[in-house]
Amino acid sequence: MTDLIRQAKRVDPQLGADLEAEVQTLSRRRPFGINFERHQPEAVELPKRSVRKGDKVRILPARGETKQGDVRLWRVRSVETVDGAKVGHLDLIGAKEPENRTVSADDLVVVAEFRDPIYPGLRSTGALHLSDGQPWHAVINGENFHALEMLLYTHQERIDCIYIDPPYNTGQDEWIYNDRHVDGEDLYRHSKWLAFMERRLILARELLKDTGIIIVAIGDDQHHRLRMLMDQVFHEQNFISDVVWQGGRKNDSRYISNGADYMLIYAKDESTLRRNGVRWREPRPGTAEIASAAARVWEESGHDQEKATVLMKEWIRSLPKNHPAKENNRFYEFEPDGRVFRKRDISWPGGGGPRYDVLHPVTGLPVLVPARGWVYSKPERMQEDIDAGLIMWGADHTEYINRKTYLGSDASDDSEDSGDNDPGIGMVPTSVFEQKRTSASKRMKSLFGDSRFPFPKDHTVLARWIGLVSPKDGVILDFFGGSGTTMEAVIRLNAQDSGSRQCILVTNNEVGAKETRAMRKAGLRRGDVEWEAKGVFEYVTKPRISTVVTGVKPDGSAYGDKVDANVEFFEMTYESVWRITQNREFKAIAPLLWLRAGAKGRRIDAVPQGWDVADTYGVLQDLDKSAVFLQAMADTPSTHLAFIVTDDDRRFQMICAELPDRVEPVRLYESYLKNFEINAGAQL
Template identity: 30%
Template structure:
């Protein structure tokens, strides 16, 4: 603009220069930098649930929303309409038209109960599914939960041109030259409302998207969330790839993440890379560690024979004192470090050091039937390893049945996930489409997200928020709530989800239904809509654990929890080769080479040729039994070794060395992913509502209290059973809930007295037209959230309607 101003200033005609300067200033004011798109006319919504009344504006259900009519008369199944463009009056079938509202007009919503499912406790917080255009649903949610939402996760239409979304009641396809700006206008209006829901100081917005609108959406978010940090996550959802003509095969999609305030990714352990640290045996095994070598490390450890836990650590005893002479404790065994050959050794820790490990649950005790001299083996976590737990290099991921901690190394895995996600469980076909099909038997849904991709997304940002409020206003097949229930089951969380979706049918279904004479609003049409035929059935039946035919759901969930399995090392006798015939290093290397370098490279054969062992490879082989002690020393700490080969024809020698080798190496602990039968469902509750609208005058007159009551229940946190059938009472205290309503202000004294009998009331709603009376009554209840009805409700939606 500076160059234009310079050129304008060069104009000698004063009046022309001034006039042009005004026009340039006007253009500069209107000029928009950054993301530029056509805002389009405001969207319109069709209110199929609304009962037609005289004075309403309507349009045809299956025609353009730009052609509107005024209802002037209603006679049974016919309506008289006036064309708002031409003024023409005519009659039409009532079922063919529907009330229409333009976005921005004041609306007064209500939640109309459709269905519910309860498998959790009655007093638990409930999830919600709202069938509605998400714009109006967001207006309601802005009233219910302003600045209270921890996470919004949405999977909006990708705008590929495949007629998978509507703008003003018409499918948008690839031939629409305005489809990109329509999509941006559509998203902007909803994101502006969604922003009001998020906690400004600690929340995240997550949007799943592909490359069609990735960059435009990124610029839109930059405009709407100025000052907030953003990241792009690349997630592989189709490992086989999607063929694209003359383009690279597409295997991934993206998550755009916006961090508000302190909102951020949480430190979590990637279970796929867990590796438990080695717990060495407490009894020293090297020949030099006999009893006389350390005077403070030969002492009794008293193990309770029933619980198999250490109850006392005795004092060291002098070498001249018989170990069998120490005092005994009833019900316990005094354990000393003694080999199978009755050789007295020493413990690997002093008594005080062992006590610290016991106190920290870093000690394991196991019965040892092979050693009558030491009937219990004891393993422990070393002091350096405990220090690594404390500084975060190692992590505790659970406990064994005996209470000892499960400690894993996290050095090879990220504490936070990276921005590139790839896991077999993210396959959208196998863990999205197939899971939906296992629940819903008579309906297809295109491209549902992998349950585990959404689960990991929520966990990455909400693992430390077990009471988080999560909103998804493009709910689709309901994956978000399914994933939220799975996450809550895994970590005992009480996160609550709110899903919003319309009840549109697909383009193909719309054509088919119209050909059969059905219209939107007809039962057959609505029963085929996404909310009623996919979203709700999935939510309901995944909680119950049965499919839509009532049969237990087949299959298991893969949990983000891991079960430790201890397996013995494999020891094999190589007796078909005579040691006397394998004497040279070259011969032994040739035998090792037959095993393959993945098991043990021949270069790992020691110079003497006695054995081959490595710090990383799984196989160790012993050729020369005269190096038995050296072999044992080398085995110490080799947790990687899972297979031991002993070349000998002597069975007794093999038995002796194999048992000693297994004792030194111990069992190999590995992890397998825990599973849960889908048929078990979830201990969860969910209410299914459709969004309807009320008449402002009826609300003001107090004629719609029961219609507004579900909104009060939702605003109070959806705690306990939703109250209903409230008639002719002065006040209510819903059972097992956290709110109360004073309906008749003249009964305030009784209401105030009754409040004393209800602990845990957090929300109080008072019906009164007097602001002063409300303030006076509300002042009697400190520490609760008080709202004036119906003023608070009406004012909120009048203000929203005034905002363009």
């Protein structure tokens, strides 16, 4: 086989390379786990990109034709203007016999295969700045695989949580592979879907921090396949849970109402979470009402501890039997500063706990050890709570001791008693929950006045899980952004808990299969204004996020449930490597530098004086201005990145040596170019 591949390379280098890649893929197949065809390389059409010499292109069908047209790829040998019209001279790629054509540039669409290096930029299509001091969220209109490659330059190992709701592949024309809608008649639809997902998941894993979490929503159709694929990409030891979302009953089902969706949750490295002591807890129902009542009775009592306790017990007794604030509520004792707490048992649940001496602070003698042993496995852990004032002592060592739990405390211990039954500590989320999905559809209809996006996710559900698994200042990514539910969830979650989470949402401007056929019949093509206006980014995502942030619906009417935030909308572009290396496309690259620096504060969109320093980063283009640049960097304590444009390694190193220690130097455009050349096709 190796000899045959060598012969093939001499006749056709590309064919030989493709054969070699396939053999390597087959040799890596596992005897256990999921196996599927990876022989379909993906490609994406770029209808807004002008045709250039050397491009790969497809010839579009005539306007009005509903068929998808010629799928073959051509190489643009040259481009010229004939009688005022631009035409391309083409050579068929991979043809046994030479074949060439001359075609109007209007009838060509540039194609990027996923083995080809791409050089992305971002073009702003609007910004909403409504909250000083809050982070900037970014919505990117672009092909998600290429967007993930771009984010490897800006956010590698910096994402705290990825939530995605990928196409479910039910055979209903709802997803696209190689710019073709895939339907139930395609015999390879499952392997295409797995290859499609694998390429993206591999890149997604590179974006996560070691403490990062990925949540993937999926339905019955591909759940079993996705679980095995996730085990291969993220490794089964990093599996956290398979959460079941029961969203409603289907009374028209013949056998069983399959109303559940799933969320597969994996860690980048579960052992890192464990070493860091990470525990996921959420407030019990009623906790907020208990806190409100405690604050009220504390004021009514005139800050009298005994009187406040009496009033708090009266309030608890007055609640209905099944009220969530009544169940297991013993928060009625008060500290002098007004904090409410409850006494808790300090013995090991079930018995057999450790026994060691704990000395009374007054008598200095060991207190009574509970019959079941101490709840803390080590004396050092007990001493931590003693030092923190969380132990309730008796009058002397002959009385048993208890421990305090303050309402809303996130404390936990290292025993079997993890606080599951304690509303002060919070509860562990369960792997099954019920919440109707119809409310999300009704809400979207109230926002737009129509049902322009099928089966949207509920932002309250996403907010709950994102809040559980990520820090308040975390970076959240969704690269199947759809209608924008994830971004709304993050924006509202920040408003609820005063967080500063940042959301990056990637979607595209795809049009559904039915609308695609109708618009082709009407003589429209991708790239036409009328076509693009109906794409999901322009028609759903952008107006939804704008409405949530501004409080103004697309029709101009008021939307009362608004939340102030900062959001910028971008379109991903494909730049010429030559123009980038000549520093002629800085405006397109500028948003990437800003994102890499954290997307905070002012963005440097141009450098007319040869250098500039913003809140978190600086750019030096004219090395003769390095002295004033270095001084500005030193005078701006929040800067942590310096982008230096130079081909001179010696001068680059000299400038790096003068930068403050807090600043990371990045060489342009070497770092940018290498990122995309190294990653191109590496995950196929």
